[in-house]
Amino acid sequence: xxxxxxxxxxxxxxxxxxxxxxxxxxxxxxxxxxxxxxxxxxxxxxxxxxxxxxxxxxxxxxxxxxxxxxxxxxxxxxxxxxxxxxxxxxxxxxxxxxxxxxxxxxxxxxxxxxxxxxxxxxxxxxxxxxxxxxxxxxxxxxxxxxxxxxxxxxxxxxxxxxxxxxxxxxxxxxxxxxxxxxxxxxxxxxxxxxxxxxxxxxxxxxxxxxxxxxxxxxxxxxxxxxxxxxxxxxxxxxxxxxxxxxxxxxxxxxxxxxxxxxxxxxxxxxxxxxxxxxxxxxxxxxxxxxxxxxxxxxxxxxxxxxxxxxxxxxxxxxxxxxxxxxxxxxxxxxxxxxxxxxxxxxxxxxxxxxxxxxxxxxxxxxx
Numbered sequence: 166x167x168x169x170x171x172x173x174x175x176x177x178x179x180x181x182x183x184x185x186x187x188x189x190x191x192x193x194x195x196x197x198x199x200x201x202x203x204x205x206x207x208x209x210x211x212x213x214x215x216x217x218x219x220x221x222x223x224x225x226x227x228x229x230x231x232x233x234x235x236x237x238x239x240x241x242x243x244x245x246x247x248x249x250x251x252x253x254x255x256x257x258x259x260x261x262x263x264x265x266x267x268x269x270x271x272x273x274x275x276x277x278x279x280x281x282x283x284x285x286x287x288x289x290x291x292x293x294x295x296x297x298x299x300x301x302x303x304x305x306x307x308x309x310x311x312x313x314x315x316x317x318x319x320x321x322x323x324x325x326x327x328x329x330x331x332x333x334x335x336x337x338x339x340x341x342x343x344x345x346x347x348x349x350x351x352x353x354x355x356x357x358x359x360x361x362x363x364x365x366x367x368x369x370x371x372x373x374x375x376x377x378x379x380x381x382x383x384x385x386x387x388x389x390x391x392x393x394x395x396x397x398x399x400x401x402x403x404x405x406x407x408x409x410x411x412x413x414x415x416x417x418x419x420x421x422x423x424x425x426x427x428x429x430x431x432x433x434x435x436x437x438x439x440x441x442x443x444x445x446x447x448x449x450x451x452x453x454x455x456x457x458x459x460x461x462x463x464x465x466x467x468x469x470x471x472x473x474x475x476x477x478x479x480x481x482x483x484x485x486x487x488x489x490x491x492x493x494x495x496x497x498x499x500x501x502x503x504x505x506x507x508x509x510x511x512x513x514x515x516x517x518x519x520x521x522x523x524x525x526x527x528x529x530x531x532x
Contacts (some may be wrong), residue, residue, distance in 0.1 A: 198298075206231040206298070210238055213297040217289060223249070227290075236302040239370060242290055244308045244325060247361050250279035266294035267354065276361040277346075283308055283326050284345035284359060292340065295332055305329040305370040312363050318461040322471070323365035328354035329412045355457065385409060389515045394503075395480050396452065396520050404430040407478045410505070418444075433476075443472045452521050460490040460497070467496055480504060482525035501525070 196206025230239035418433035
């Protein structure tokens with residue numbers, strides 16, 4: 166009995182310690198939500214979306230963005246595929262032949278069912294997010310499905326429904342009496358005309374970009390007249406300079422705050438339909454060669470951020486191994502110091518130099 170009591174007391178103490186640890190973590194998360202820390206709110210809303218009362222087998226993968234200043238939550242939620250809309254209307258038993266006859270559902274009816282399903286999922290997610298966080302003023306919802314680009318063979322997201330709704334608008338709805346598709350239309354949603362064929366739409370709010378916290382822009386070009394040596398430039402100014410180079414090349418973008426950049430120094434967008442998409446930029450004001458590890462780092466950032474392309478800019482040069490690794494990836498562009506100097510002169514009209522302790526290997530410059 167004494168041994169049993171000692172064992173019970175030990176297990177009780179261990180359980181109480183687990184509870185204290187769990188409650189301390191919970192209190193810490195709650196304090197973050199109350200203080201409107203964006204990471205705490207995003208983690209909390211991700212849990213809300215993971216617990217959506219959806220049918221078994223429905224996906225629950227979600228990305229959440231929170232803008233504390235606007236009190237806006239952005240949701241990118243994976244939608245169920247076309248298989249959730251039944252293509253069979255009924256089964257008919259024919260006694261004379263002892264067989265079952267399948268009666269197909271008209272394709273128009275199947276398409277309408279699928280459009281209704283994705284509208285219901287959007288309304289459900291928005292309802293639960295508003296209910297879970299009373300301080301939110303608005304919710305932007307992007308419903309996506311995974312697809313394969315037939316031109317490239319690459320995986321990509323297709324957005325089938327997108328809407329941005331305020332709390333006041335949403336709370337005015339009587340959800341148990343609405344027709345889902347008509348309801349999202351009235352909320353000015355953009356819905357694919359052919360969702361069953363996975364025909365995508367352009368999201369109303371692309372918070373894939375908003376999740377990169379913007380740093381205040383600096384006109385680094387203006388400092389080049391007094392300090393033309395890029396190796397003497399402040400590292401932050403160098404990152405802004407590379408962003409200005411790409412803006413001069415016709416891209417749109419901004420620099421990111423260091424505490425949130427995940428190895429990304431700038432985010433650029435190419436609006437060209439054929440080759441458009443998100444481009445992430447890493448800037449390395451280095452005096453030695455850039456090796457393969459930096460290429461692997463950029464490759465990881467491209468995949469994690471689901472970027473179309475990654476660009477690595479440096480004041481130094483790249484080893485042959487790193488150049489080969491970048492070519493193998495197929496989604497990278499490398500800009501060394503020599504090329505950067507040429508771009509700054511051609512696109513920004515400034516003559517600069519890069520004083521390195523070791524001369525880089527000579528290479529031909531391309532436009």
